[in-house]
Amino acid sequence: MTKLSVNINKIAVIRNSRGGNRPDVVRAALDIERFGAQGITVHPRPDERHIRYADVRALRPRLRTEFNIEGNPIPSFVDLVLEVRPAQVTLVPDAPDAITSNAGWDTLKHRPFLTDVTARFREAGIRVSIFVDPDPQMAVGAAACGADRVELYTEAYARNYREDREAAIAPYVAAAEAARANGLGLNAGHDLDLENLAFFAERIPWTDEVSIGHALISDALYYGLENTVALYRRCLK
Template identity: 65%
Template sequence: MTKLSVNINKIATLRNARGGNKPDVVQVAQDCERFGAQGITVHPRPDERHIRLSDVMALKEVVTTEFNIEGYPDERYMRIIEEVRPAQATLVPDPPHVLTSNAGWDTYARKEQLQEVIAQIKGWGVRTSIFVEPEELMVEGAAACGTDRIELYTEAYARGYHNNKEEAVQAYANAAYRAKALGLGINAGHDLDLENLAFLKRSIPYIDEVSIGHALISDALYYGLENTIQMYLRKLNIEP
C-alpha cells in the first residue's frame, strides 16, 4: 500500500496571513490522521513563512503516524532533526529563499555532503529520503550516498500529464525501477493531484509514499478535508 502523507504547510500559510491560531495547525494534523492520512509532512523554512519551529515541536508531541520533516540540511535543519527524531527526514537542495522546492539533488556533485548528512541522520535513528530528478544516474548516486529512500520530484510528470501521460511517466518508471533494484524505497511528490495521481501509482505500483500539500488543501476548500483525504486514498489504493 502506498501511504499518503499530507503536507500541512498551506494550513500554516493561511494562519500566518491573519495572525492568531486559526486554523490550528496541530488540530488540522490530528484531523488529517483521523481522516485516514498515514503521515504528516512539514517544511520548516528559516523565515517561518508557513511552518514555524514552534509548530514542529508541538506536532512532535501529537503526530501518531509518520512525521516527515523536509528541508535543506543546514545547521538549523539538522538541529531540528536531532531534537524531534521524526520518522523521516526528506532532504531538498533548495536554498532558503525559494518559494517551493524546484529541483532534485545532483547526487554526484553533492555526494560528499550528502553522505555526511545522511550518515548523521541515520545515526539518530531517522529514515532518510532525498529529492531526485527522474534520472537513473541520479538514483544510482543517491544509493551511493547511503540514503534509505528517494523522493521522485514529480513536477515534470504533472506538467506533461495532460499532453501525453505515458510519455510523461516513462522516465519516472525507469528511475523507480532502478531504485527498487538498488534496494531503495521510493517516495514521490510535487504537483500531484486527483487527476494525475492514480496513473502514477498504476505506472509505479511499488511507491512507498506520496507527499501532497497544495493540491490536497486546495481541493479541501471544495470537498472538505475528510472527504478530500479519502478521495486521494482511493486514487492511491482502490481505483483500478
C-alpha cells in the first residue's frame, strides 16, 4: 500500500505569521504520526519562511515514522541533511525565491551534479529521491545518477484531472513504468488531494509514497486534522 507522508510546512507558516511557537510544529508532527501518517516531510528553504533549519534538528530525534527532507541541494542544505540523517532526502530544483516547487530536474543535463550529491547522501545511509517531471527520460536519467527513487511532480495531473483524468494520468503511468523498469522506487507529490489521489493510486499502485501538505492542511481546517489524515489514508487503500 502507498504510504502517506505529510508535509508540515504550512503549519510552520501559521506559526511564523505571529512569532512564538503556536502552533507547535514538533507537536503537530507527532500528532500527525499518531493519527496514522506513515511519514513526515519538510522542505526548508534558505529564507526559512516556513520550516526552519532548527525545526529539522528538533524533529529528527522525536519522529517515529520516516522523515523526508526535501529541497534544493545547496551547500547549507547538504550540510543539514548530512547532519540530521533522515530516512530520505528528496532533491528539488527550486529557486530561492520560488513560492513552491514548479518543475522537476533535468536529470540528463544535470547528471554530473546530481550524481555527486546523490553519492554523498547514499554514503551516509540516506535514501535519495529525485524530483522529476512525468517524462520517462527523466526517470531513466535519475537511475543513471544513482538515485533510489524518483518523485513525480504531479501538478499537471491535478490541474487536468477534472477535464480528462485518463489523459492526465497517462504521462505519469509512462514515467512510473520507466522508473520501475530501471529499478527505481516511486514517490509522487504536488497538488494531490481528496479528489484526485485515489485515482492516481489506483492507476499506479506501485507508488511507494505520496507527499501531501497544502491540500491536507487546508482540508484539516474543515474536517479536523485527525479525520483528514484518515481520509487521505483511505484514498490509498
